């Protein structure tokens with residue numbers, strides 16, 4: 552049964568749209584000391600923190616009882632060494648949240664021009680993302696900037712938000728400020744939002760034109776010789792690209808893969824720009840985070856695709872902040888997915904050193 556979730560969808564799209572405007576403008580103003588390295592060596596910028604503050608503030612005003620699993624937390628910003636960064640984040644978040652309504656947003660979701668939030672309010676909003684997750688009830692999951700490395704390079708990144716109810720992703724919204732609106736015209740206008748409510752289909756809407764919504768579908772290969780376009784990570788540390796080469800060979804794919812940061816890969820798959828999402832872990836024991844896959848998975852499923860791990864198991868969003876025992880992610884259209892899964896498993900059997 553499909554849930555309605557009309558209000559949740561509108562709030563989530565409005566919040567993601569605001570965060571996209573914020574992060575695009577931050578990119579143009581970013582200076583060197585506005586990026587810090589987290590304990591796991593990954594980068595985080597004033598853009599990530601302020602986008603999480605904005606989205607969490609909007610969600611908390613509308614759905615005050617819903618917990619949020621967000622990527623970032625404000626611990627570093629509460630220490631004296633983080634005060635300069637903190638002040639910049641507060642300024643950016645307040646500018647964004649008190650700015651003009653974004654189209655499609657209702658008055659009561661945003662904050663008025665005189666409603667700047669205090670430092671504590673915004674740090675607490677960031678920390679609303681500290682929920683541990685779990686298998687029951689409602690929770691949101693937020694990646695304020697997915698693909699921070701892509702963001703810093705001026706390439707693909709995404710603002711990603713999903714609503715999970717009883718461990719099932721029911722709503723996903725992904726904003727891609729740098730993704731061409733038309734995949735067939737890469738030099739054309741950029742910036743789009745993708746969204747899906749389970750049972751209601753998947754859609755794309757340009758960031759600049761919120762009233763032109765188009766349904767998206769995964770592509771269906773017509774001829775047996777049709778070349779699949781593999782969508783892969785950019786960072787070698789995130790996915791084993793040599794494994795992907797063996798899978799491509801097994802599938803008879805000779806065209807070069809498309810490498811792209813972030814859940815923009817799921818969006819490309821959902822609108823038929825790519826044929827396969829393939830992410831095989833590098834064997835370091837890294838556990839995938841739910842915010843890196845929740846919105847993308849419902850989007851692709853609603854666009855007619857299938858998402859599993861490399862064993863063919865569904866992704867389990869009910870185990871906490873990570874996907875736990877899921878190993879790797881394979882996404883593709885219904886007809887293609889079984890072929891890719893078989894190819895992955897064959898390579899795992901025949902080249903165990905790669906698996």
Ligand SMILES: Nc1ncnc2c1ncn2[C@@H]1O[C@H](COP(=O)(O)OS(=O)(=O)O)[C@@H](OP(=O)(O)O)[C@H]1O
Nearest residue numbers: 696697698699700784785786788789811812813837
């Ligand atoms: N070691 C390792 N293995 C797998 N995944 C990792 C790893 N380290 C980080 N991450 C997460 O990867 C997120 C970005 O994924 P991408 O697919 O965009 O990767 S890539 O940048 O294109 O390679 C990235 O998301 P963001 O931190 O939001 O950018 C991380 O959550």
Ligand SMILES: [Mg+2]
Nearest residue numbers: 593594622699
């Ligand atoms: Mg990160």
Ligand SMILES: [Mg+2]
Nearest residue numbers: 694697698843
């Ligand atoms: Mg991420």
Ligand SMILES: [Mg+2]
Nearest residue numbers: 622694696697
């Ligand atoms: Mg992130």
